[in-house]
Amino acid sequence: MAFDLKRADDAPGCRMTERPEDCTIVIFGASGDLSSRKLFPALSRLFEVGGLPGNFAIVGTARTQMSTDEFREKVRSWLEASGNLASMDWNVFAPRLSYQALEYDAPASYQELRGAIESAETQLGLPGNRMFYLAIPPTLYESVSGMLGVAGLARKKSKELWTRIVVEKPFGRDLDSSRVLDAAMHEHFEEEQIFRIDHYLAKETVQNVLLFRFANSVFEPVWNRNFVDYVSILAAEELGVEHRAGYYEEAGVLRDMFQNHMMQLLAMAAMEPPSVFRAREVLDEKTKLYRSLRPFDPAKGFGQLVLGQYAASEDGSKIGYRQEPGVSPKSNTPTFAMLKTYVDNWRWQGVPFYICSGKRMERKITRIVVQFKEVPHSIYRDIVGEHVQANRLLMEVYPNETINLTLQAKKSGEGFCLRTATMSFNFKDGYEGPPLDSYEKVILDCMLGDHMLFWRQDGVELSWTYLTPILQMCEQCETMDENLKFYPAGSWGPRDANMIHLNYLKDLLINERRRA
Structure with missing residues (x-):
């Protein structure tokens, strides 16, 4: 059953949002546990109910060496295990998936990732809006955000297109480390580009x-x-x-x-x-x-x-x-x-x-x-x-x-x-x-640029x-x-x-x- 993101029939004045703009979703750690259990089932569910953009690409990246065909088969097995496969149109979803292996600490690897992203966008006619989801250990947040900036993927000053980066908790392990992480991320990303997820x-x-x-x-x-x-x-x-x-x-x-x-x-x-x-x-x-x-x-x-x-x-x-x-x-x-x-x-x-x-x-x-x-x-x-x-x-x-x-x-x-x-x-x-569910909601809000359900850095620091x-x-x-x-x-x-x-x-x- 599709649902209208613009307006709920039973509450015409409720706070609903428009469908996200066409974009590319790049998932770091795409072969890992969080991706298999939460992110891809959530993305497939959003696709099923009309919550993803009308045109989109999903680029997976991780250290694991595999081809795009192997990645698609892996995602298919995850969705079958979650019970989502039977209710979605896999033949429409699968061609929008691609994969690029990545060494997290190698600058040249990020240039290869950039090429893979641009290739997917060209193939599908996407404008260049991008969401980077870091489903990786928190110890990698600082280096990955820095590498994205060096590779020219952060687009800190772009006004025509949006680029957003999503990080899971924990945001550091204490007050000092949270400030170090924040400073590193702000070297290449503005605060409005950063989404700190708390799925609760x-x-x-x-x-x-x-x-x-x-x-x-x-x-x-x-x-x-x-x-x-x-x-x-x-x-x-x-x-x-x-x-x-x-x-x-x-x-x-x-x-x-x-x-x-x-x-x-x-x-x-x-x-x-x-x-x-x-x-x-x-x-x-x-x-x-x-x-x-x-x-x-x-x-x-x-x-x-x-x-x-x-x-x-x-x-x-x-x-x-x-x-x-x-x-x-x-x-x-x-x-x-x-x-x-x-x-x-x-x-x-x-x-x-x-x-x-x-x-x-x-x-x-x-x-x-x-x-x-x-x-x-x-x-x-x-x-x-x-x-x-x-x-x-x-x-x-x-x-x-x-x-x-x-x-x-x-x-x-x-x-x-x-x-x-x-x-x-x-x-x-x-x-x-x-x-x-909670991950479907936060992914949707990230694409929409709505910070309502996310942490802001001053709140993170006061909590620490x-x-x-x-x-x-x-x-x-x-x-x-x-x-x-x-x-x-x-x-x-x-x-x-x-x-x-x-x-x-x-x-x-x-x-x-x-x-x-």
């Missing part, structure tokens, strides 16, 4: 957090310190480190999840309303939020932070992190973290924010919980007691893209007993069009500025063996998390019984 932002529920907050007058007046008891942001992952041990040993959960995904979820939940829903204004408000974070106090240290690492499961079916291939048997790399923080501004003063993420947990859940305060005076105290259960708002990103609000109501019958009722909204209800004291404390701690709490793979993390956030398990398990 392209998830439907995450985008709907702002709409829910700022398009409903019922909630905005109570979205502050006067009515909110705490906010909990949770991202539990069922998988372990898998094949990423080399990267994860260097990153850990704080660099892998907190500096990017968790900070973005925090901003969506706590930022002030922008004056207009436009990329610059939205990014400005996120930046203001990061500036308002109360600096981490190393003196309080592990009174604000719980770190954990998964051990073997209780039944022995899952190995521990230290037994994973490529992981040191004495590794102190955390795979779980819970952080208690505050936003020092008028809206949120004194309200704790609990940010939590971990690997090898019982199941994959991503959600934002807003716990409201109890009613100030219970008129039912002689009947049901002093405490009436407070309202709770649950915005679930995964697995169920829903928003649930708990309310108190009377149980049916002669007695006077309260029960918790739930008002629920599912984002998929009533929508019959083809949904875009906040996390740097935490990282330094963890890396310089002489008693890390004592402060790293082990938890069984397949559990809900270390029990010590409840010392920081007494409602931790409650926030994880809310609505699980109802769903079951």
Whole structure:
């Protein structure tokens, strides 16, 4: 089913965009894992629903030596494995694919790549708009962006045609390295050409957090310190480190999840309303939020932070992190973290924010919980007691893209007993069009030049500025063996998390019984 990018039939005033201009998409690391699992399935899906330009070319490049025919066959196998092949016109898509092998540190190799790009553009009659997607290790970002500039592929000053470069997180490994990377990229690319992807932002529920907050007058007046008891942001992952041990040993959960995904979820939940829903204004408000974070106090240290690492499961079916291939048997790399923080501004003063993420947990859940305060005076105290259960708002990103609000109501019958009722909204209800997953959405926005769902460098630096004291404390701690709490793979993390956030398990398990 094709879908109209210009206008949605059921919402003529909604913020939709025109179809992207004709362009060439160049994917670095085209033979790698990210390309096979995410990028080419996303590109094929966009092609199927009419989200790609009317005329386009996809040029793959990587160290792997292969011909264009071999590359096309490889892409075909990826799409067949993802289930996308049967629903698309492969005979139309395949001729737009080509391949050029590349040595990432060889200038002459980039001239060969330039020739391959220009050849594809000439063959298909393309104008020369280009998007470079770096699906490669972050350690190569600096050299590849520099080589593109030296080869004349950056076109920093071009006004007739656009050139964009897309990088995945992490954007450096600390504040200093992020600044070095940024300076290197800006040597050949303007800020408006750089797209720093955080695919969490392209998830439907995450985008709907702002709409829910700022398009409903019922909630905005109570979205502050006067009515909110705490906010909990949770991202539990069922998988372990898998094949990423080399990267994860260097990153850990704080660099892998907190500096990017968790900070973005925090901003969506706590930022002030922008004056207009436009990329610059939205990014400005996120930046203001990061500036308002109360600096981490190393003196309080592990009174604000719980770190954990998964051990073997209780039944022995899952190995521990230290037994994973490529992981040191004495590794102190955390795979779980819970952080208690505050936003020092008028809206949120004194309200704790609990940010939590971990690997090898019982199941994959991503959600934002807003716990409201109890009613100030219970008129039912002689009947049901002093405490009436407070309202709770649950915005679930995964697995169920829903928003649930708990309310108190009377149980049916002669007695006077309260029960918790739930008002629920599912984002998929009533929508019959083809949904875009997160990678489809970010690729589309890159082609359109829309920075709304991407990081800006000042936000990246402020995020690293906040996390740097935490990282330094963890890396310089002489008693890390004592402060790293082990938890069984397949559990809900270390029990010590409840010392920081007494409602931790409650926030994880809310609505699980109802769903079951």
